[in-house]
Amino acid sequence: MDEQTIKEALISGQTEQLCDSVKDSLKGGETPKAVLDVMIEGMQVVGDRFQKKEIFIPEVLLSARAMTAATDILKPLLVESGMEPLGKVVIGTVLGDLHDIGKNIVGMMLEGNGFEVVNLGRDVAPERFVESVKDTGAKVVGLSSLITTSMPQMKRTIELLEADGLKDSTFVMVGGAPVTQEFADSIGADGYADDATGAVRKVKEMLGIG
Ligand code: B12
Numbered sequence: 694m695d696e697q698t699i700k701e702a703l704i705s706g707q708t709e710q711l712c713d714s715v716k717d718s719l720k721g722g723e724t725p726k727a728v729l730d731v732m733i734e735g736m737q738v739v740g741d742r743f744q745k746k747e748i749f750i751p752e753v754l755l756s757a758r759a760m761t762a763a764t765d766i767l768k769p770l771l772v773e774s775g776m777e778p779l780g781k782v783v784i785g786t787v788l789g790d791l792h793d794i795g796k797n798i799v800g801m802m803l804e805g806n807g808f809e810v811v812n813l814g815r816d817v818a819p820e821r822f823v824e825s826v827k828d829t830g831a832k833v834v835g836l837s838s839l840i841t842t843s844m845p846q847m848k849r850t851i852e853l854l855e856a857d858g859l860k861d862s863t864f865v866m867v868g869g870a871p872v873t874q875e876f877a878d879s880i881g882a883d884g885y886a887d888d889a890t891g892a893v894r895k896v897k898e899m900l901g902i903g
Contacts, residue, residue: 694728694731695718699728700734703735704739704742706752708763711732728767729764729771732764736760761797764801771804772801772804780902783813784834784837785814787819787843788819788843789842790837793814797812799868801889802889819850833864834854834865835866836867836868837869839871847882864896865882865883866895867880867882
């Protein structure tokens, strides 16, 4: 796999070039997970450059668009499992937050590991998470937040689940770049993971699946 080309295409937001490189890597026998990991590293560089004000929102948007298109190629390969679902997970990005790349990757990895995933999208109000738990009977809710100003919505969602008497029968897992284990503990979340692989491990652990 030409890691450098994949990263450069992602960082410069060249969707077509990125998708071609991803397809070439897969044809060359690379696993979808390995390709995804290289893209996540590339997105990390985008984040660092944005933070240092070397690039701005339009550039980040182009990279995000390219990443979404390329993950769409990987998705069917990551999720093909064909087995009975191990359980249902509702997942979404909390109210006020439009970042969804990481949350979608977590969703994909869960699907790839045999879970049924109800993806509510982004900017999801606490009430919608609660409604979805009621409608689907999901035992796990995954909340994603990438901006600190949205993190209180995770707490609100847990409070609403409690108020509706659903907290005891539902595991709440939180994640996203600014979220930590300490924060998760402080709001009464049942689980935290800092990446998609950890999220799968955590869900299995919470549901007692070996
Ligand atoms: C791409 C991006 C955008 C894109 C989002 C496109 C999209 N469709 O998602 C766009 C351009 C739209 C955007 C907009 C904004 N952004 Co922005 N963005 C980023 C950037 C560069 C990368 C995020 C990303 O996709 N990372 C790659 C993925 C794979 O990683 P991830 O999301 O962390 O997910 C992994 C883990 O966290 C975990 N995970 C994620 N979710 C979950 C959920 C669960 C349950 C679990 C267990 C695990 C888990 O697993 C994932 C896979 O490994 C980050 C920088 C950064 N360092 O994070 C800034 C960043 C998040 N953005 C930031 C800001 C400020 C904004 C804006 C407010 C900018 C503005 N002035 O308008 C707006 C916010 C709009 C809004 N209301 O949401 C800040 C937030 C700062 C803060 N302290 O709150 C950051 C940190 C940049 C910075 N350093 O300043 N952004």
